[in-house]
Amino acid sequence: MGQMGQLGRARSVGRGRVSPVRRRAGGFSLWTLLVVIFFVIGVALPALRAIPSLTEYFSVKRAASYAKQKATNKREVVEYFDKQATIDRIAVVRGEDLQIREDENGTIQSVDFAYRTEVPVYGPLSLLISYSGTQH
Template identity: 45%
Template sequence: MRIRQTGLKRPSRGITMFGILIGIIVLITFVLPAIRSVPSLMEYQAITRAVKQARERASTREEVASAFDKQAAIDDITSIKGEDLEVLDGGGSIQAVRFSYKREVPLYGPIGLVITYSGTQR
């Protein structure tokens, strides 16, 4: 005995294999570089704080470099040294402290992401 279906057939729902593949490709392409660059961004924030503290505490270029190096040792900053800071002083007081550096973040095999960081503390 055969049973006839009289209603419309509903399309199946759910994630297809193609959908999963596209999701994995998007994850690898966009999320992985973002995740791998987080430590670099955290170090940039630490550098910004250290430069600000060094500028506030020091009155000469040598003192700024020394104060930055001390804070860099505490915060484990390795991308930049106190001697790399550009100190702008005018009339015996420090006007601003600038810094700039590049950081390479390895992604996939020979492919990497180069990020240029810079900042000024006035």
Template identity: 35%
Template sequence: MRSSSLHRQQGITLVGLIFVLGLVGMVGVLALQIVPTAIEFMSIKKAIFAAKAGGNTPAEIKASFDRQATTGYIDSVSSKDLVLVKDGDTFEVSVAYQKKIPLVGPATLLLDYAATTAKGGVAKTPAL
């Protein structure tokens, strides 16, 4: 004998599953492109703090940064990109750069990175 009450099935359809998997895949590919730039930025932050501690003059600080960049596999910035501002007896080191990640066709993702050794994270402008 058949039951007179029909139970409605619940769940995701095949088309819905494909759509969700496509979205998860796109987010995953984007994350795989962003994570290496974020890791490199963390290496750059460590390198500018080590460079500040490793030198007292602009030339020593830049040479120290170059050594850190070589061992830390830093390719986005060099010692030429560092901004050094005298703050009393020491120098504050700052760096800012952009990273472009191509997406699809003409679309790109632009990431702005900035780091400084100044207290409070606010870099002063260099005196000319």
């Protein structure tokens, strides 16, 4: 027989026994499924629930930046921030909560804010996220 005839035969081991070729089955195992479920419940779900809070943080940051750019004194910073907060539906910070720093000439140097938000995850479990920012 040539080489082609030998390739098609099963390998014999020992006394005429043919060894089965074992292949690992493809797909998910039970452990893989449990790890995926744990990841979704433990990491992805809280992250998804925190997205609205993160969006609100960027709105606060944008409103503080806008107020700093437009205003010439502390009172105007508060007014501009409150107007923008009404438009963007910001409820976590008010204009009077801002820390506004001025130089000796009365020019606004920075507008700071800090607040905490509680994000319910499931049942009695929730995340407490602290946000802060400075607009120069």
